[in-house]
Amino acid sequence: xxxxxxxxxxxxxxxxxxxxxxxPLPPVAARKRLVDFRVALRAGAPLHTLLPPKLQTxxxxxxxxxxxxxxxxxxDWFGASGKGAAYIPPTLKDPFQQTGWWFQWEGDAxxxxxxxxxxxxxxxxxxxxxxxxxxxxxSGPVHSPSSITFIWTCGAPFFQGWLNWRDxxxxxxxxxxxxxxxxxxxxxxxxxxxxxxEDTPAVPLDSAYRCGSWVxxxxxxxxxxxxxxxxxxxxxxxxxxxxxxxxxxGKIKVYKPxxxxxxxxxxxxx
Amino acid sequence: MSTLAALVExxxxxxxxxxxxxxxxxxxxxxxxxxxxxxxxxxxWEAVAVHTREFAGLEPTGAxxxxxxxxxxxxxxxxxxxxxxWRVIDWAGVYSQLGVMLNGRSLVPExxx
Numbered sequence: 543x544x545x546x547x548x549x550x551x552x553x554x555x556x557x558x559x560x561x562x563x564x565x566p567l568p569p570v571a572a573r574k575r576l577v578d579f580r581v582a583l584r585a586g587a588p589l590h591t592l593l594p595p596k597l598q599t600x601x602x603x604x605x606x607x608x609x610x611x612x613x614x615x616x617x618d619w620f621g622a623s624g625k626g627a628a629y630i631p632p633t634l635k636d637p638f639q640q641t642g643w644w645f646q647w648e649g650d651a652x653x654x655x656x657x658x659x660x661x662x663x664x665x666x667x668x669x670x671x672x673x674x675x676x677x678x679x680x681s682g683p684v685h686s687p688s689s690i691t692f693i694w695t696c697g698a699p700f701f702q703g704w705l706n707w708r709d710x711x712x713x714x715x716x717x718x719x720x721x722x723x724x725x726x727x728x729x730x731x732x733x734x735x736x737x738x739x740e741d742t743p744a745v746p747l748d749s750a751y752r753c754g755s756w757v758x759x760x761x762x763x764x765x766x767x768x769x770x771x772x773x774x775x776x777x778x779x780x781x782x783x784x785x786x787x788x789x790x791x792g793k794i795k796v797y798k799p800x801x802x803x804x805x806x807x808x809x810x811x812x
Numbered sequence: 813m814s815t816l817a818a819l820v821e822x823x824x825x826x827x828x829x830x831x832x833x834x835x836x837x838x839x840x841x842x843x844x845x846x847x848x849x850x851x852x853x854x855x856x857w858e859a860v861a862v863h864t865r866e867f868a869g870l871e872p873t874g875a876x877x878x879x880x881x882x883x884x885x886x887x888x889x890x891x892x893x894x895x896x897x898w899r900v901i902d903w904a905g906v907y908s909q910l911g912v913m914l915n916g917r918s919l920v921p922e923x924x925x
């Protein structure tokens with residue numbers, strides 16, 4: 543399984559989903575795929591059954607039983623509700639129970655994800671939430687649906703879905719709590735998969751490809767841990783200046799992370 | 813109130829008071845331990861404080877918090893001007909009460925897989 547070493551992630555799973563919901567098909571056929579997805583979402587089908595076929599069959603870790611992408615989605619992302627238990631909204635008096643792997647957060651990730659996908663598909667189709675399920679869309683010529691790109695930002699206080707669009711491109715951003723995974727302290731990746739690339743003055747990264755996801759930041763990071771215990775005079779040095787501090791420094795660097803690190807393949811995942 | 817307890821209360825009011833308002837009866841001694849007679853002592857304390865000024869870069873929230881800590885005092889006999897204060901304060905609890913969140917990711921220079 544990918545390790546999500548950045549706060550920003552697309553990776554194989556979200557790239558497959560984006561490709562599936564942005565099919566290079568004639569307009570009516572492309573719209574039909576999104577409409578079918580919308581119908582199934584509204585009918586309450588479990589999300590893992592709506593995934594593109596390549597995700598439904600993705601075995602992340604072979605074994606007995608194998609750990610599949612559907613397992614990852616249902617266990618890590620959705621917690622108990624993903625394992626078949628009905629989601630029971632907690633009351634204010636209930637003890638906290640973390641959802642899935644989301645650090646110190648409890649909530650209905652499944653429902654948020656589903657609603658976000660539903661709204662994303664509707665925006666891509668150019669229809670409103672209460673419009674009927676039709677492949678023809680608004681009156682006039684039938685247009686292809688907008689392309690959809692999914693991005694995951696990991697390290698926020700809570701789980702939310704964000705829809706952004708301009709003209710014929712929809713960008714969906716999921717901001718989620720951290721998942722406990724380690725985070726690269728610099729934009730420089732340590733994964734040296736063949737699809738990793740580094741921009742250099744002599745050989746800049748190539749923007750001529752169909753897909754891309756680059757990270758731009760300073761090359762070094764310095765951490766300032768909290769001060770150690772020292773004796774002080776009365777009232778002096780009482781308040782902490784803050785929690786740990788971070789300084790980034792050095793040259794501005796541009797990297798193309800590998801897909802394994804949350805980047806995308808240059809040809810996408812058709 | 814003992815000299816030790818009075819010193820710690822003054823320390824809490826002076827130090828914590830830079831970021832918080834503390835009422836007249838809002839600093840409480842939980843446990844007091846004398847060590848080496850008048851030279852050293854330890855106090856576990858709690859204070860009820862209102863976040864009215866910038867604290868650790870955070871704008872005032874107006875939140876009322878319970879702050880707890882343990883202070884060891886050296887040279888108790890030297891009084892306000894000479895005593896030294898070793899403080900262990902539950903700042904994590906303070907941040908939590910203010911809604912400051914950890915982001916659930918640990919920074920590392922390399923990730924070994």
